[in-house]
Amino acid sequence: MDNRLLYQSAIIGGIIAALMDSLPYIKFINACCCMGIVLGGFAAFYYYRSQSPSEPIEFRLGGLIHLGLLTGIFGAIGSFIAHYIVFKMVGNWDIEFLKNMMDKLEEFPPLWDELYEELESGKYDGFAGPIILVQSLIIFPIFTFIGVVLGNKFLGNAFKKPQA
DSSP, rough: OOHHHHHHHHHHHHHHHHHHEEEEEEEGGGGGTTTTHHHHHHHHHHHHHHHSSSSSSOHHHHHHHHHHHHHHHHHHHHHHHHHHHHHHHHHHHHHHHHHHHHHOOOOOOHHHHHHHHHHTTTTSOOOOOHHHHHHHHHHHHHHHHHHHEEEEEETTTTTTTOOO
């Protein structure tokens, strides 16, 4: 495997996964099995295969794991940075979104009264950086690896030139 191309692919896929996880409202795509993060792994595989030399290489499981985990690590670090930038620009928009949704409800389910009071207390107004980083370092490599495997499954033969 070409290391320079491997790192380029992992960084591009990591950036895509990080943005899909941290941008307001776009991050809701991750409610469906972390699809935004899987898309980052898929994009990393696609970029690697599309930029590889004229004869496409066959990926073995070790190469897929390497690309998937590396993409996940870059994505987790990028997500942490992007979450911090979004927090500095618009504040803790997740909590505000929840409070706005709860304000529109006429009647709360039984346990939501306590949740609403806790959200209003200001306890969650700070930046949860360490929690975001640890969570991302666990979740991102798993789902970017799944994206790389899916990319290999669906695009593995797409870049092969027909035999003459």
